[in-house]
Each structure stands twice: as structure tokens, then as C-alpha cells.
Amino acid sequence: MANVIRRQTPAARLFRGLLYGVLILAALFYILPLVVMLMTSVKPLSEISAGSLLSLPQNPTLTPWTKAWGEACTGMRCEGVGGYFWNSFAIVIPAVLISTTIGALNGYALTKWRFKGSELVFALMLFGCFIPFQVVLLPMAQTLGWLGISSSRAGLILVHVVFGIAFTTLFFRNFYVGIPNELVSAAKLDGAGFFRIFWRILLPVSAPIIVVSVIWQFTQIWNDFLFGVAFSAHNTQPVTVALNNLVNTSTGVREYNVDMAAAMIAALPTLVVYVLAGKYFVRGLTAGSVKG
Amino acid sequence: MRDSLPMKNTSATPLGAGAKRSTPSGGLQAWLPRLVLAPSVAISLFFVYGFMLWTFVLSLTSSRMLPSYDFVGFGQYSRLMANERWWVASTNLMIFGVLFVVICLAIGSLLAILLDQKIRQEGALRTIYLYPMALSFIVTGVVWKWLLNPQLGIQAMVQSWGFESFRFDWITDPDMAIYTLVIAAVWQASGFVMALFLAGLRGIDDSIVKAAQLDGASLPRIYWRVVMPCLRPVVFSAVMILAHIAIKSFDLVVALTGGGPGYATDLPATFMYAHAFTRAQIGLGSASAMLMLGGVLAILIPYLYSELRSRKHG
Amino acid sequence: MATLQLHNITKRFGDTEVIKGIDLEVNDREFVVFVGPSGCGKSTLMRMIAGLESATDGDILIDGQRINDVGPADRGLAMVFQSYALYPHMTVEGNMGFSMRLAGVPKEERRAKVLEAAKILQLEPLLDRKPKALSGGQRQRVAIGRAIVRNPSIFLFDEPLSNLDAALRVQMRIELARLHDELDATMIYVTHDQIEAMTMADKIVVLHDGVVEQVGSPMALYHHPCNRFVAGFIGSPKMNFLQVTMTGVTPDGVAIRLPGGGERSVPVDGQHLAPNAALELGVRPEHLVLDEQGPLSGQIKVLERLGGQTSLYVQMDDELITIMADGDVAYRVNDTVHFGFAPERAHLFDTDGLALPSLEQHPLAGLTRQDNRAPGSPSEEPA
Numbered sequence: 008m009a010n011v012i013r014r015q016t017p018a019a020r021l022f023r024g025l026l027y028g029v030l031i032l033a034a035l036f037y038i039l040p041l042v043v044m045l046m047t048s049v050k051p052l053s054e055i056s057a058g059s060l061l062s063l064p065q066n067p068t069l070t071p072w073t074k075a076w077g078e079a080c081t082g083m084r085c086e087g088v089g090g091y092f093w094n095s096f097a098i099v100i101p102a103v104l105i106s107t108t109i110g111a112l113n114g115y116a117l118t119k120w121r122f123k124g125s126e127l128v129f130a131l132m133l134f135g136c137f138i139p140f141q142v143v144l145l146p147m148a149q150t151l152g153w154l155g156i157s158s159s160r161a162g163l164i165l166v167h168v169v170f171g172i173a174f175t176t177l178f179f180r181n182f183y184v185g186i187p188n189e190l191v192s193a194a195k196l197d198g199a200g201f202f203r204i205f206w207r208i209l210l211p212v213s214a215p216i217i218v219v220s221v222i223w224q225f226t227q228i229w230n231d232f233l234f235g236v237a238f239s240a241h242n243t244q245p246v247t248v249a250l251n252n253l254v255n256t257s258t259g260v261r262e263y264n265v266d267m268a269a270a271m272i273a274a275l276p277t278l279v280v281y282v283l284a285g286k287y288f289v290r291g292l293t294a295g296s297v298k299g
Numbered sequence: 300m301r302d303s304l305p306m307k308n309t310s311a312t313p314l315g316a317g318a319k320r321s322t323p324s325g326g327l328q329a330w331l332p333r334l335v336l337a338p339s340v341a342i343s344l345f346f347v348y349g350f351m352l353w354t355f356v357l358s359l360t361s362s363r364m365l366p367s368y369d370f371v372g373f374g375q376y377s378r379l380m381a382n383e384r385w386w387v388a389s390t391n392l393m394i395f396g397v398l399f400v401v402i403c404l405a406i407g408s409l410l411a412i413l414l415d416q417k418i419r420q421e422g423a424l425r426t427i428y429l430y431p432m433a434l435s436f437i438v439t440g441v442v443w444k445w446l447l448n449p450q451l452g453i454q455a456m457v458q459s460w461g462f463e464s465f466r467f468d469w470i471t472d473p474d475m476a477i478y479t480l481v482i483a484a485v486w487q488a489s490g491f492v493m494a495l496f497l498a499g500l501r502g503i504d505d506s507i508v509k510a511a512q513l514d515g516a517s518l519p520r521i522y523w524r525v526v527m528p529c530l531r532p533v534v535f536s537a538v539m540i541l542a543h544i545a546i547k548s549f550d551l552v553v554a555l556t557g558g559g560p561g562y563a564t565d566l567p568a569t570f571m572y573a574h575a576f577t578r579a580q581i582g583l584g585s586a587s588a589m590l591m592l593g594g595v596l597a598i599l600i601p602y603l604y605s606e607l608r609s610r611k612h613g
Numbered sequence: 614m615a616t617l618q619l620h621n622i623t624k625r626f627g628d629t630e631v632i633k634g635i636d637l638e639v640n641d642r643e644f645v646v647f648v649g650p651s652g653c654g655k656s657t658l659m660r661m662i663a664g665l666e667s668a669t670d671g672d673i674l675i676d677g678q679r680i681n682d683v684g685p686a687d688r689g690l691a692m693v694f695q696s697y698a699l700y701p702h703m704t705v706e707g708n709m710g711f712s713m714r715l716a717g718v719p720k721e722e723r724r725a726k727v728l729e730a731a732k733i734l735q736l737e738p739l740l741d742r743k744p745k746a747l748s749g750g751q752r753q754r755v756a757i758g759r760a761i762v763r764n765p766s767i768f769l770f771d772e773p774l775s776n777l778d779a780a781l782r783v784q785m786r787i788e789l790a791r792l793h794d795e796l797d798a799t800m801i802y803v804t805h806d807q808i809e810a811m812t813m814a815d816k817i818v819v820l821h822d823g824v825v826e827q828v829g830s831p832m833a834l835y836h837h838p839c840n841r842f843v844a845g846f847i848g849s850p851k852m853n854f855l856q857v858t859m860t861g862v863t864p865d866g867v868a869i870r871l872p873g874g875g876e877r878s879v880p881v882d883g884q885h886l887a888p889n890a891a892l893e894l895g896v897r898p899e900h901l902v903l904d905e906q907g908p909l910s911g912q913i914k915v916l917e918r919l920g921g922q923t924s925l926y927v928q929m930d931d932e933l934i935t936i937m938a939d940g941d942v943a944y945r946v947n948d949t950v951h952f953g954f955a956p957e958r959a960h961l962f963d964t965d966g967l968a969l970p971s972l973e974q975h976p977l978a979g980l981t982r983q984d985n986r987a988p989g990s991p992s993e994e995p996a
Contacts, residue, residue, distance in 0.1 A: 030413055033406075034427045037490060040442045041430070047445065060446070060456040112335050120332035128340055135347045137599050139547050141571045141588040143346065145581060146353040149366065150346075169346045172339055189698035192665045193759075197712035198686035201331040207711075211702040230435035232550035233568075237576065247437045251554055254441050263445060270441045274434050281433035285426055288433065289494050328684075 048072065048267035055263055071264035075272060079265050081252040084241065088269050091249035095229055095276075098160050098245055102167035103224040109168070110175020110220060111213065115205050117176070118183040119191045129180060135173030143170075144237055151238060158240035166238060167228045174227070175220050178291070182216035183209065215287070222284055223291035226277045246273045351592065358585035366581055375586035385587065388565040391477050392594075395566065396545035398481045399488070403541055404534065406485065407492025412522055414493070415500050425497070428490035436487065440554025443483040444470070447555075473563035476556050480548070480564060483555055488544060492537050499533035500526065535602070542598050546591060567591050615689070615766030615799045616641050616676055617662065623670035624657055624823075631657055633823040634671065639767075639801065639816075644793050647803045648810040649820035650846070655803045656771055658820070662801065663692050663769055675767065686712070691760035692769040695776065697752045699744040699759075705731075706740040709759045730761040733795070750781045757789075761796070770802040774809065786812055807847050811835070819843050829978075836975035841966035844895050850924065852960075853901070853934045855894045855909075859886060866972065867961060869894065872930055875908025879959045881969035892969075895960040898924070898935040903942065907953030909934075913946050925950065 043060055049067040050058070058065075077087040117129050147166060148157065156162035186209065194204045235245040244252075250273045254266050281288050361371045379385050410428060414421055431439065446452045449468035457465040469475035503526060511525045549568035556564040558573070565573075567587055575584025617639040624632035632654045639645050647655040660666040662673060664685030672679050680688050699708050709730060710723045718726075731737045734754040744752055753773060760768055770789075774782045790813055793800055804810055810817050811831045819826040819834065819842075827834060827843045838844035844852050857869040860876065867883035869892060870876050879894070886892075901909075911929035918940065925936040927950060936952060944950060961969045 026413055026416060026418070030410070030418065030424055033410055034424055037427050037431060037486065040446060040486065043446060044442050055451065059459045060452060109339060113339050116332035116335045122332060125332075125336075128336055132339060132343045135343055137543065137595060138347060138351065139568070139588070139591045139595050141547075141549075141568055142354050142592045143350040144572075144588070145357055145366070145575055145585060146350040147346070169342055172342065173347075176339065187696050187698060189694040189696050190700065192660075192663075192685075193692070193694060193698040194700075194711075195665060195685045196663060196690075196692050197759075197763075198715040200328055201335075203715065208700055226433055230437075232435065232437050232553070233572075236553075237572070247435050247550070250441065251437050254444070254554070255557070263451065266441060267445065270438045274438045277433045277435070278430065281430055282426075285429070289429065289498075 044267045044270060047264055048075075048271050050264050052260070052262060052264060071262070071268040072272070074262070075253070075265045075269035079253050079262070079269060080256045081249045082241070082256060088246055088249045088253060088272055090242075091244050091246040092272060094160070094243060094249075095245040095247075098163045098167065099225060099228045102164045102171065102228050103221055105164070106168045106171035106175050106224055107217065107220045109172045110177075111179045111210070111217070112205070113172065113176040114179025114181075114183050115209055117180050118186075119188065119204070119209070120201065129176070132173050132176055135170060136177060140170065140233055144233075148238065158238065158243060160243050162238055163234060163243065163245070166234050167224075167231070171224050171227070174223060178216055178220045178223070179213075182213065186212065215290075218284060218287045219291040222280055222287050225280060226288070229277055249273075354585045354588050357581060358589050360582050362581035362585070364579040364581070371582070375582045376590075378583055379586050379590070382583075384562050384565060385567075385570060387562060388567050388570040391564060392545065392566050394477055395480055395484070395548070396542060398478070399484050399545050400538055400541045402481065402485050403489045403492045404537060406489040407537070408496050408530075408534075410489075410493040411496030411500055412526075414497060425494070428493050430490070431487040432491045434487065436548075436550035437554045439483050439487050440551050443479065443486070444555050447479050447482075470556065471560060473560045476560060476564045480551060480555060484544075484548065484551060487551075488541065492541070495533055495537050496530065499530045503529050535605075539598065539602050543595065546594050546598075567594075617767060617799065617801070618674040618677075619658075619662075619671065620674070621671040622658070622661060622668050622673065624654070624661060624666065625669045631823050632661070632668075635823075635825055637818060637825065637828070639799060642797055642799055644790075644800045644802065644813055644815045645818060646810040646814035646816070647801065647818045647820055648805065648807055648846075649826075651805055653820040654823040655805075655820045659692075659769055659771055659801065659803050662767075663690060664688050686715075689765055690767040690769055691763045691765035692771065693753075693756045693760050693773045695772040697744075697756040697776075699752055699755055701744055704741050704743055705736060705747070705755050705758075708744070708755055709762050711759070712763050726762045727758075730758045733761065733792075734758050749777050750785065753777065753785060757792070766799065768796075768798055768800040770800065772804055773802075775804070775806070782809075789813060807849065811847070817847075819846060821846075830980055832975065832980045833978040836978050837968070837971055838960065839968050841893065841895070841962045841968070844960060844962070844968065848897055850898045850935045850937070852895045852897050853932070854962075855896075855929070855932065855934075857892050857894045857961075859883065859888070859890045859892055862886060866956070867892070867969065869961070871908050873909060877908065877956055877959075879956045879961050879969075880972045881961050882972055883961070883969055886963070886969075891964060893962040893966075895962060896954045896958065899937040900958040901934070901936040901952050901954050903936065903938055903950055904953045905951050907951040909953060910949060910951045913944055913948050913950060916944065916946055927952075 039061075046061075046064055047055060048071050049069065050064045051066055051068055051070075054062075054065055075087055076089040076092075078085060079087050081088065081091070113132070117125050151157040151162040151165070154162070154165075156165065190208060191204055194208045199207060229245075230247060231245065232247045232251065235248040236251075239245065239248060250269050253269050356368075357366055358375050359370050359372060360367055361369045361374070414424060418424065447467070447470040449455065449471060452467075454465060454467040457467070470479045507525060507529070508521060511521045516524065547568060548566055549572065552558055552564055552566055552569050558565045558569050568591065571584050571587040571591065573584075574580035574587065617637075619635055619637040622632055622635045622637075623630065635658065647658060649655050657666060661668050664680070664683065668681060673681055675688060675690075700711065703711065706724070706727050709727045713723045713726065727740070728737070731740060734757060736751070736754055736758055739747060739751060739755075744755065747755065753776075756773070773789075774785050777785060786809060789802075793813075802809075802813065814831055816828060817831055817834050818828050821842050826846075827839045829837075831847075834843060834847045838847060841854070845854075855872060857871055859867055860870050861868040862883045863878065866878045866880040867886070868876060868878045871894070909929065911927040911934060913925050914928050914933065915924075915926040917924040917926075921940045923938045923940055923942050925938055925942075925944065927934045927936060936950075957973070963969065
């Protein structure tokens, strides 16, 4: 019978021990790179070349962090990644808000006001989730030039909105499919129209999916590198591009502690979001993946 | 009593029977949903479908620094086929893609099954397994570049423990560097597969497992014969997403190996970027982008087909 | 005052016609029930009346005015949905007052009307609760309350009781009937449950495959179903059907030969029938009587004792016949029983499934639910 899991027998106890052993080993595999990154970022350079990866910092220092933030060289300039960190926010926040708003309206129209061809419209848009972005890079570069926003934050925001609405529409559509249509029928009979039903009935119950969509878009756009490197100039680069430049700038001594501090800085916002709202993060990942 | 009902004599009803006017906004209301969707449809048509077509057109031209519309037929494609670096990139993608998908599935499903055994601290473990997915591939690349650095990373650490002959210098070895990409990518994405599988496992009706137990099946057998078949859709979508990540992989290569040593770890995505943006080979770069699109479609179309079919029958 | 007329109402989704030209009259203050199996189009028909679905063809008239192009909120009707469709983020009061809020009714007036309706439905203590915190029956009442405050001329109910448990369903049935008396409004009610139809309706509309099969009072449908579908649908347990042959037509009815050789004459009009036509005999289980001299016989396969009654399932050739017998019958399984029926309780159907019209109307066939009350007596208010 199924009492293998019971703890009484020695065999079962061994089984449980092994189970926890494997799980903890796996946890170490995932957590150690972060630990090493964090420890390295507060070690002086001398300790790094002398000590080993896992040795605790003897004289912890925040100098690598301040250097990464304000002084380190990213290519030609030596101003740290601080400015790029704010650049990322300046790009991410409008792009997230706009794409989420459009996605919510699209999802609402696609589920609660179906019309002939609405499924086709959805399929048409959904395809945008799947294309490799390499296939749009060159035309996009030229289009941004025509619009006069190449290498600007506005250009990057546009790019992220354009390729983000496929995902946000998918999120909201899948969420609104689960909201009973009778709710909308009742509101129609109560005298509400298209926008009032959205505003008064759908939006108040959409909090979970708004969080999912915002978090998903935030991590996607924050972590983007391809669009950032292709469509930005030195003063509009997002932090991921700056980090890559910093690590690959080959002037003087390699300061691994500064590299790690800069990587931590670039990673922190999404890590914070993950820790605070992990549940919604997972939901976004799975909703974005499991069918339409 | 009938007339005891006070609401019958409220004549000021705004919505009562007297208000049978035709709705002035009736026509507009019917068009509003379409109007709301129109910008997104236009965006999609132009920026997705239009751009794909545009890239295809570019791939038929001799464009170098700037797009030119001097058509050379499929010349760029035959140049691509004759390009050794493209073949390295494609072969790399096969190796990287297959290993990445298979290892992620193996680790992800194993962890999910183990976590499903009523584990204490399951939440904490899950959080640890999954957090790399929240990071940028650039961050992942930077960290693993440091860990895999032969002079200061894992190799140096193990050697300092007394194993002097220990070698782990794949990142500088043209034959092995591609596997460092696999390690870093698996580290980042396997927790996500775990989360997918765990969600799938939790969605399985408990009574199915109970029934199998009553039939006398052992725990591993239950998982292999009863649970896994139920998770087929999960496996399917996990493969989809992982393959998709693999084909699009760009940032990780840039940050971890820079495509090197030499161009030993080039992938189609980095190949395309290098040719289109830094080597002034727009025509060739476009041709490679189209082939990438072809690769994604080759995976996507069977997936969508089976999805649609199952939905029609389900 | 509110009457409803449907003229040739048709609904097509793509190539499939789900409503095939329906004509119907609903009188003022009538309680009309649309009943039929699932997929018969009854809910679609109701949604078209509500304006939630547009009619492909035909006219919908309220009080003689065509309202096809009038928006759902402006038709002067209110609807109660199967899932109740309460707004989950609003309180009971918010739910009931929403339509008035949209129409810009001042707060005090809104509150007063909500309180009136809450009083009728005993919802006063619940006004500040969210739907989540209510039981199924309470949610149902809030949904009705939301309809009442709109003071509609026609109430529409879309299977409102199907999410409730059996006991609550009986209670709500009684409450709805009481509400109809109190509000004096026209009500249209959709259900697949023929018991709800029989107990509440003044007039039942039986729908099948997008077509009206029969319209009539509950007793008329029970005693004079116009075809085999209605005969089988109305009444529980279902009517039994037997293949018979016609032997002759007399002014008193149609003579038939039963399986097993017996002969009977059923008082229906068979003037137009061809000689020796194949016919189907329909007799309800409660109209079959155990009788040693009866012309029919078979072996008992299953026997269900309900206490006051006993259901016998009797094998006759290929048919399993249901008989509702007295609670104290002494039969056992595998016994052979003989039974018969009163000819005036039997129905005959031709090969098209149409009933041969009865020569005599059942005395109660014209009865509606409202006629059950003693004339002139005020409707009583339960405490």
C-alpha cells in the first residue's frame, strides 16, 4: 500500500532523508551564485585574488557599490550605472502602464463584446508573443528614424508597448473569459454601456490580473537587452546595456567586485518584485505560457 | 394586499416602462469594441506582420550598411548557406537547444515531484528554485562568467581545496564553451519548469492517485504511469517555451561568452545582430532573421494545431 | 400594464438557426414559463426579449410598440440570471441600487427604494454585506431585489432556481409565486424543469429545437398534449408509449388493437385516418391501473416502493412500462401483472407524432394558477 511515506519504518526514514538531501542540494545550486555575487560585491579586490569564491569577506566594504553606481566606466564614459538605472525606470514605467491599459481594454472587448472575427483578431495579435524579435529589428530601426525618435526613451517605450500588448492582451483575455458573461448582461440591463461596464464592473474585480500583468511587463522590460542595445544611444541606455558595457570595458584592472555590485544593482528591482509578489510572478509566467 | 405595495406608485421611475426610447448610442455601442481594438490590430499588422514582410524583402536585397532595394533574389540565403560561421551558429543552437530543453525538463519535473511529497518549507524552497527567472540574462551571464573564470572561479576554488589537477575551464575552451551556456541557461530556467510542473501536479485530481494506490501501484509507478500522462499538456507547453527561449537566446551569449572564444559560441540570434548592426551586412542579417522565424514557426505551428484541435474536441 | 408580443422571431448564429420563427402573446400580469430541454432555444429567446441578443428576423412588441432597436436598459424590463450575476465588489445595497446610480437618481431616493424592496424580500439585515458573504438563497433574493427596484413592467427569470438545492427550490418557488401576486407584474420564466413550469405558470410555452411545440395552461398541457414530444416532456414519471393498430373509427372514437390482442376504443377524433393506420398509444404511469382482467400484461423487472406509492417497471415485449400503483401492492419482482386503463385518459399519436384531438375537453384544462385561489379572496401574506 501507499505507506511508503509514513515515517515509522527505517526505509521510509531513509527515503525522507534522501528527499530532503536532494532538495537542499538543489537549493544550494540555485542560491550559491547569488551568494557569491553578493559576497564578491563587498570584498576588496585584494581579497578576491587571494581568497576563494566561497570565503566570507574579511573586510566588507561598500566601495565597489558606490563605484559601480557612480564611477565605473561603461564604454567611453565613467559615470557608473546609476544614471542608466533611472533610465530603465523612465522607460519601464510608462511602457508598463500603457501596455497594461491597452491589454485590459483589448481583453475586455475580446471576451465580453465578441463579434464576428473577434477570435481571429485575438489569434492575429497572439502571434506577436511568439516571433523572434530579430525579425523586426531592422524595420523598427528605420521606422523609429522616420518617427524622429530613434535612440530616444520615447522610441524604446514605443517598442516595448508595441511588443508588450500581445502579452497583456493574452493575460486579460484569459482572465476575463473566467468572469461570467451574465455579469455584463446584468450591467447592460442596469443601463451601463461599454466603458461604464469596464470601469464599474470589470476593473474593480481585475486587481489580481493587473498585478500579474504589471509584474510581468516590469520584469520583461527591465530585463530587456536586445531592444535596449539596438535602439538606444549612450544617454538613453537601460541598465542591462550599461551593465554589459561595464563588464566588457577593458581598460585597466578588472574589478570583479565592481562588476558584481553593478550586476546586483541591475538585478535588485526585479528581485524585490519577485520577493514581494512571487505568487503573481509565477502566475504571470504560467498564464503567459499555458495556452490562450 | 395588492395596493400595499408602495413601489407601484412611484411614477418617477427613470427606467420604468415609460422610458421606451430608442438608444441614441445604439449604433456606436455596437462599434465601440471594434474601435477599441482597432489601434492594437493596426499596430500588430504593421509592427509584426508588416515588419516580417519588410525583413523578408530586405533579405532579398544586397543591402549592406543601409537598406537598399537592389534585389538579388535568394542570393543572401545561398551566401548564408555557404557561411561557415552561420553553420557554427546553427549547430550550436541545436546542441544548446536540445540540451537546454532536456535538462530543464528533467530537473524541473524531478524537483516538482520531490516538492510534492508534503515537504516542510516548500514555499521557501520554491522561492529559491524560481528566483533566477526574475533576473536578466545579462545578470546571469555576468555572474556565471565570474563563477566559470578559471583563475578565480570554481576551478580555482576546488584547486585550493587540494585537488590540484581539477580542470573546469570550459569557458575558454572553444569545444566546450557552448556547454557553459547550457549550464547558465538551465540555472535560470529550470526553476520555472519546476513551477509549471508543480502547478500541473496540484491540478491533478487526488482521487486518481488514490485509486491507483488501491490498485496496489508503487509510488514511482504511480508517477510514471498515472501522473505523468496527465501532465502531457504541461510537458508540451514547457517544451514550447523552452525551445522558444533557446532560439531567441541573445543576451546570455553576449554577457557570458560574447560569442567566443572566436565565434565558437555564436547562436543565430547573435549572428543576426552582428551582421545586421555591426558588420554592415543587412541583407545577410535579414536572411538569418527569416530563418530564425522559420525555426520558431516550425515549432509553433504543430503546437498551435494540436492546441486548436484539442480545444475543438474538448 | 405590459403585454408582450413576438411576431415570427428568428435567430441565426452563422448558418445554424436556433429560433425558427416564433409567434407568441403574453398577456398583462401573466406568469408565462418557457420550458424545454437544454438547447431548445428558450434562453436565447429570453435574451432576445431582454435585448441582450438581437433578433435576426421578426418583431418584438411591448404594449404594442416595436422595441427591436431599443437598448436593453430602456425596454422597461428586468432580468434575474441563473448565476444571479451579482456584482462581487458591491454590497447588497450597491447591487440593488446600481441601475438607479447609473440613471443619476439621488442618494436618498435610491436608498428608499432599495429599502422597500429589501423589506419585501426580508433582506434588510443583509444590506451591507458583499455577495460572497451570502447563502445561495440570499443571493437569489438579492438578484430578485435588483430587478424589483427597477420597477419593471416585465420580469424575466432565466432558470433562477437551478443553482439551489431541492428544499430551497421549493421554498423559492412558493416565494416567487407570492411575489407575482404582490407585484402584479408580467413575468416570463425560463426553466428546463417541468415541475417548476407546472407549479408556477399561468401559461406554459413548450419549446423544442427552436420551435414552439405547444402553448397552454399547465392542465391543458397535461391532459391534452398536442404531440408526442409535449406528452413525453410534461408529467413525471414520463408517459408510456405503445405501438397499436387501428381497427376502426366510430363517432365515439378510434378502435385500436393492443399488443397481446385486446381491443379498446379511445375517445379521439380519427376521421382523417387511413384504415389500419399504425398508431402510438400514450398512457401516463398514474393512469395505468392494475387489474386482473386488464388487456395488458408483463413481467415486473424493478419495483420501487416510495411508501405512499409504488412504481412498477414492467417488461412488455421490448418496452419497459412504468406503472404508478398503490403503496401497498403485494407484488414482487418477476411476478406477472395484468393492467389496463380508462380510455378517456389515453392518448393516440399518428405516425408524425401528432396527437389525435380528444372529443371531450378535460374539465380543468382551462385552469390557470390564479384560478386556484378562491374568488375574491385577497392574497394572503405569510408572516
